[in-house]
Amino acid sequence: MPAIRERALQSGVQDLGDAELVSLLLGTGTTGSSVEHVALALLEAAGGIEGIARLGPHAFAVHPGVGPVKAARLAAALELGQRVLIRSLAERRQLIDSFEAAADWARPRLAALDHEEVWLLCLDGRSGLKASVRVAQGGLHGCALTARDVLAPAVKNGAAAILLIHNHPSGDPEPSPDDVEMTKHVAKCAELIGIPLLDHVVVARQGARSVLDARADA
DSSP states (O other), X not given: OHHHHHHHHHHOGGGSOHHHHHHHHHOOOBXXXXXXXXXXXXXXXXTXXXXXXXXXXXXXXXXXXXXXXXXXXXXXXXXXXXXXXXXXXXXXXXXXXXHHHHHHHHHHHHTTOSSOEEEEEEEOTTSBEEEEEEEEEOBTTBOOOOHHHXXXXXXXXXXXXXXXXXXXXXXXXXXXXXXXXXXXXXXXXXXXXXXXXXXXXXXXXXXXXXXXXXXXXX
């Protein structure tokens, strides 16, 4: 552990491996197991750093050698990293004017979640992001959503156009038949009130996909 800390101070933490970074955060091991072994075992059990982020502190606090204090420390470090990424993206890109821009907005927020969330992006007349609203949240296999859930906050935020974003916890971004049908219904209702639905983007650990493209391919 002192050697890892020394390397971090001299060369920078960017040169450390995942297990070494986790070791620094844990600080100590347990009887009969070094902190490096605890870190490696935790990463293997969780499926890597991404797995630790998905599980959350309560799940990995029970891992041997971790406990609630170290789990909270790990969770805080992961949250800090995510906030830096999200805020840097927000400062760098205010326009949501393409599928790629919508996917860039969504990935750090949704791609690693273990439950499904649906978000509404309200845009102004120049594709600037006016507001982002979570309109539904469910479990591993989806969540219920009505056109009213989408259009009420769109009207409230004065959107000139809207985008829908949701994640697939399974890791596969391919839109389901239900995704396609729901998108068609919301798009029709949105057209009636003069707020076009520009796209519906699905994000997952394996990538992102446009539901509108899926409709065109069908």
